[in-house]
Amino acid sequence: xLEVVLIYGYQILFxxxxxxxxxxxxxxxxxMMKVINLAHGEFIMLGALFCAQxxxxxxxxxxxxxxxxxxxxxxxxxxxxxxxxxxxxRVLDTLLATWGxxxxxxxxxxxxxxxxxxxxxxxxxxxxxxxxSISVYSLVMILxxxxxxxxxxxxxxxxxxxxxxxxxxxxAATAQALGINTDRxxxxxxxxxxxxxxxxxxxxxxxxxxxxxxxxxxxAKAFITVIAGGPLPLTGTLxxxxxxxxxxxxxxxxTTSVLGEIxxxxxxxxxxxxxxxxxxxxLKRGV
Amino acid sequence: xxxxxxxxKALRKSFGGVHAIDRVDFTLEEGELRxxxxxxxxxxxxxxxxxxxxxxxxxGQILFRGHDISRADPHEIGRRGIGIKNQVPDVFDxxxxxxxxxxxxxxxxxxxxxxRKLEEVVERVALSDILTRMVGELAHGQRQWVEIAxxxxxxxxxxxxxxxxxxxxxxxxxxxxELIREINREATVVVVEHDMQFIRSIASMVxxxxxxxxxxxxxxxxxLSDQRVRDVYLGRSAA
Amino acid sequence: MGDLFALxxxxxxxxxxxxxxxxxxxxxxxxxxSYYDLAFQLDTSIIFVLALLALxxxxxxxxxxxxxxxxxxxxxxxxxxxxxxxxxxxxxxTAALAGIILPAAFAALLGYFLIWGRISDIYFxxxxxxxxxxLEKAIRATSGDQFVVGSVRLNGxxxxxxxxxxxxxxxxxxxxFIDGVFYLTAGIMMLVYVGLRLLLTSGFGQVLxxxxxxxxxVELLGYxxxxxxxxxxxxxxxxxxxxxxxxxxxxNFVGPSMFDLNQAAQVIIWVIVGGRMTLAGPILGTxxxxxxxxxxxxxxxxxxxxxLGAVLTLFVLLFKNGLLPSVSDALSSLELSLRGKxxxx
Numbered sequence: 001x002l003e004v005v006l007i008y009g010y011q012i013l014f015x016x017x018x019x020x021x022x023x024x025x026x027x028x029x030x031x032m033m034k035v036i037n038l039a040h041g042e043f044i045m046l047g048a049l050f051c052a053q054x055x056x057x058x059x060x061x062x063x064x065x066x067x068x069x070x071x072x073x074x075x076x077x078x079x080x081x082x083x084x085x086x087x088x089x090r091v092l093d094t095l096l097a098t099w100g101x102x103x104x105x106x107x108x109x110x111x112x113x114x115x116x117x118x119x120x121x122x123x124x125x126x127x128x129x130x131x132x133s134i135s136v137y138s139l140v141m142i143l144x145x146x147x148x149x150x151x152x153x154x155x156x157x158x159x160x161x162x163x164x165x166x167x168x169x170x171x172a173a174t175a176q177a178l179g180i181n182t183d184r185x186x187x188x189x190x191x192x193x194x195x196x197x198x199x200x201x202x203x204x205x206x207x208x209x210x211x212x213x214x215x216x217x218x219x220a221k222a223f224i225t226v227i228a229g230g231p232l233p234l235t236g237t238l239x240x241x242x243x244x245x246x247x248x249x250x251x252x253x254x255t256t257s258v259l260g261e262i263x264x265x266x267x268x269x270x271x272x273x274x275x276x277x278x279x280x281x282x283l284k285r286g287v
Numbered sequence: 288x289x290x291x292x293x294x295x296k297a298l299r300k301s302f303g304g305v306h307a308i309d310r311v312d313f314t315l316e317e318g319e320l321r322x323x324x325x326x327x328x329x330x331x332x333x334x335x336x337x338x339x340x341x342x343x344x345x346x347g348q349i350l351f352r353g354h355d356i357s358r359a360d361p362h363e364i365g366r367r368g369i370g371i372k373n374q375v376p377d378v379f380d381x382x383x384x385x386x387x388x389x390x391x392x393x394x395x396x397x398x399x400x401x402x403r404k405l406e407e408v409v410e411r412v413a414l415s416d417i418l419t420r421m422v423g424e425l426a427h428g429q430r431q432w433v434e435i436a437x438x439x440x441x442x443x444x445x446x447x448x449x450x451x452x453x454x455x456x457x458x459x460x461x462x463x464x465e466l467i468r469e470i471n472r473e474a475t476v477v478v479v480e481h482d483m484q485f486i487r488s489i490a491s492m493v494x495x496x497x498x499x500x501x502x503x504x505x506x507x508x509x510x511l512s513d514q515r516v517r518d519v520y521l522g523r524s525a526a
Numbered sequence: 527m528g529d530l531f532a533l534x535x536x537x538x539x540x541x542x543x544x545x546x547x548x549x550x551x552x553x554x555x556x557x558x559x560s561y562y563d564l565a566f567q568l569d570t571s572i573i574f575v576l577a578l579l580a581l582x583x584x585x586x587x588x589x590x591x592x593x594x595x596x597x598x599x600x601x602x603x604x605x606x607x608x609x610x611x612x613x614x615x616x617x618x619x620t621a622a623l624a625g626i627i628l629p630a631a632f633a634a635l636l637g638y639f640l641i642w643g644r645i646s647d648i649y650f651x652x653x654x655x656x657x658x659x660x661l662e663k664a665i666r667a668t669s670g671d672q673f674v675v676g677s678v679r680l681n682g683x684x685x686x687x688x689x690x691x692x693x694x695x696x697x698x699x700x701x702x703f704i705d706g707v708f709y710l711t712a713g714i715m716m717l718v719y720v721g722l723r724l725l726l727t728s729g730f731g732q733v734l735x736x737x738x739x740x741x742x743x744v745e746l747l748g749y750x751x752x753x754x755x756x757x758x759x760x761x762x763x764x765x766x767x768x769x770x771x772x773x774x775x776x777x778n779f780v781g782p783s784m785f786d787l788n789q790a791a792q793v794i795i796w797v798i799v800g801g802r803m804t805l806a807g808p809i810l811g812t813x814x815x816x817x818x819x820x821x822x823x824x825x826x827x828x829x830x831x832x833x834l835g836a837v838l839t840l841f842v843l844l845f846k847n848g849l850l851p852s853v854s855d856a857l858s859s860l861e862l863s864l865r866g867k868x869x870x871x
Contacts, residue, residue, distance in 0.1 A: 339746070360745075360750070361742070361745045361746055362745040362746070362747075362748055362749055362750045362751070363748075363750075364746075365745065365746045365747050365748030365749075366748040370746075371746045373742075373746075377740050377742050377743035377746065378740065378743060379736060379739040379740050379743065380739065380740075381739050382735075382736075382739060389732075390732050390733070390736050390744075390747075391747055393729055393732065434743075437743070437747070441747065441748070
């Protein structure tokens with residue numbers, strides 16, 4: 001009996017963590033700049049790709065992951081400077097322009113790297129739980145997801161950078177009047193969101209591999225998690241991820257992963273119908 | 288003995304703990320031209336928005352010719368023959384004056400009649416020389432007149448206007464006053480206003496709002512010489 | 527230049543020059559098969575089908591002001607319903623009608639849910655996108671033998687091949703071959719274009735345009751915006767379904783790619799390139815982009831996506847209203863400056 005509970009618990013936590021990881025970057029960008037970055041899935045893909053390449057080149061996984069994240073962060077900054085910054089305030093336009101970016105990235109990667117899938121092995125072994133075995137890497141992934149959430153919260157609340165970011169998020173015009181270079185804040189925030197996406201792709205590479213078209217798989221889930229979460233990046237992501245992760249984890253384990261995804265999408269629609277502003281839509285304060 | 292066309296009973300609108308409108312009983316007779324006045328924050332706009340269906344009352348009733356319209360949607364209110372003009376012009380900036388009026392006139396009027404009505408309105412509001420101009424390019428005063436023409440084109444029995452003379456020059460204001468008197472010949476009119484000169488030139492009766500309630504309801508001259516009204520406008524509290 | 531390139535909302539009755547252009551174009555299209563071979567006809571009729579899909583979206587987006595990312599859902603539904611029904615009954619006329627009516631009904635249901643819930647703007651687009659995703663995932667997962675409707679396997683990833691060609695309604699033994707499909711798709715595309723153009727001059731169409739311009743004013747005039755939006759959304763769903771049926775008839779095949787994000791992105795690109803504020807624009811935009819992508823396709827898959835992405839991004843940044851209006855604007859300013867010079871001398 002305990003076994004069943006632990007297994008369910010594991011499945012659900014696993015699913016929730018994935019939702020958290022893939023949505024955090026997008027949520028921060030959306031929460032800050034009201035930009036719906038449809039290239040987010042491609043950022044995740046790039047992270048996975050770079051990590052796989054680096055690991056194949058001999059760099060240890062522990063180093064390859066953050067390195068891949070940083071590279072993608074830089075890509076994000078370039079994207080912001082060239083495209084996104086002209087479209088602030090135009091939500092639908094940013095959706096479309098970033099959609100264009102995502103196609104561009106997929107096209108570029110397919111042309112340069114070819115359409116195959118690559119992967120990276122990990123050797124952390126497995127853990128036994130009665131008749132089930134769980135890979136230790138997955139457990140590490142779960143811990144990393146929550147650790148990241150806490151780390152960002154601390155950054156947000158307890159550092160000067162966090163204060164600057166929060167001020168700009170509240171009211172960019174006033175922040176500017178206070179001497180904050182809001183342009184730079186936006187650029188760095190976008191870069192940070194991209195970094196988180198790249199990091200996620202890299203972390204998930206041993207589990208899901210890397211292929212040029214995998215972005216589509218992630219963007220849908222991340223997208224609805226962010227919209228359902230509402231304007232507060234951290235709380236919203238946690239709330240929506242928990243809800244969707246629980247449903248996906250449970251349903252997928254009981255039936256098929258496709259049904260899990262479909263149930264999540266259904267619940268998302270109903271949620272948005274009931275709470276059009278997202279879960280944290282009515283909350284004025286908080287992260 | 289005139290018919291009552293509009294009345295409110297114990298109308299209240301609260302935002303949180305604040306009563307923007309506090310148990311207002313209001314009556315309007317057919318053919319009247321009433322002005323709603325009062326200092327900022329007195330509640331005139333909130334009252335207006337409830338009449339036009341843009342706010343839902345917290346409690347109380349709004350009756351139009353005996354029908355309860357307290358919870359009606361804006362389009363239902365429009366259908367009942369109430370014409371509404373808000374403070375910020377709601378016109379079709381991307382269309383010509385002609386297209387704006389034609390859209391307004393076509394509702395509930397068969398094609399031929401709509402055409403005739405349109406021509407009539409253009410005459411009344413004297414818009415013939417700007418008929419093909421893009422409404423978004425017109426001067427502020429002209430845009431207001433186009434909107435008034437659109438409202439009038441549907442032959443409403445009650446016309447509600449929110450600060451029609453706002454942002455207008457002296458000549459434009461005089462012209463607007465004339466227009467409103469014109470409209471009053473065929474419809475009951477309620478005007479929310481600030482400009483005292485303007486009010487003097489159009490109204491017979493005024494309703495003075497203060498802190499969500501009706502302070503006095505008198506003729507223009509009496510209201511303006513009433514000490515209580517003066518106190519309220521100058522910020523001293525009224526008894 | 528005539529109404530074809532006019533940027534202003536199509537609320538005036540089109541003049542004789544427009545009608546003339548329409549007749550000339552239609553006759554021209556109908557004469558093409560006499561000069562070009564079957565291969566050309568096959569390549570071109572798909573453009574008519576896709577242009578229809580683009581029209582369904584641009585009608586909603588440009589004239590009603592709703593960006594629905596769910597057009598590909600109706601497109602796919604129309605195609606699949608035609609396929610499944612015609613392969614089960616052997617009869618294609620009712621299958622084709624079902625492929626139009628059922629997606630329209632689905633649109634009506636979804637529209638009711640969203641519009642009466644006063645879901646606005648970005649969230650509307652999101653939900654329509656999510657619905658499309660659900661359908662795509664559901665269809666892709668039907669690879670197993672158990673996923674059968676009547677006698678037709680849904681086939682998941684691979685789609686349904688061998689979809690029967692359309693029978694002539696009054697003579698079911700006669701089936702439409704490639705040239706027949708060409709005439710049919712060209713004719714329907716022109717019919718829908720003309721129909722929409724005339725609809726926009728009607729009372730209903732005028733209200734729609736007004737709602738896009740200033741919803742509050744239209745409501746204050748007494749129109750219930752919800753009913754009009756729902757009607758437009760349903761009509762657009764019907765057109766997209768029709769496009770789906772024609773797609774199935776054209777290729778004798780339906781597949782999950784009709785539902786996917788890439789397809790949805792392509793529709794948006796066609797509409798943006800052609801210009802969403804006109805009806806003729808998207809037709810030309812589709813032709814342009816589809817020719818471009820087909821040609822690029824011969825150069826390698828990666829390049830196609832890359833170029834499409836670049837085009838989309840560039841257009842959103844620079845040519846938001848599409849090529850046609852920009853060209854028309856440029857021509858007008860040229861005309862003005864030439865006239866100015868004339869007057870001065």
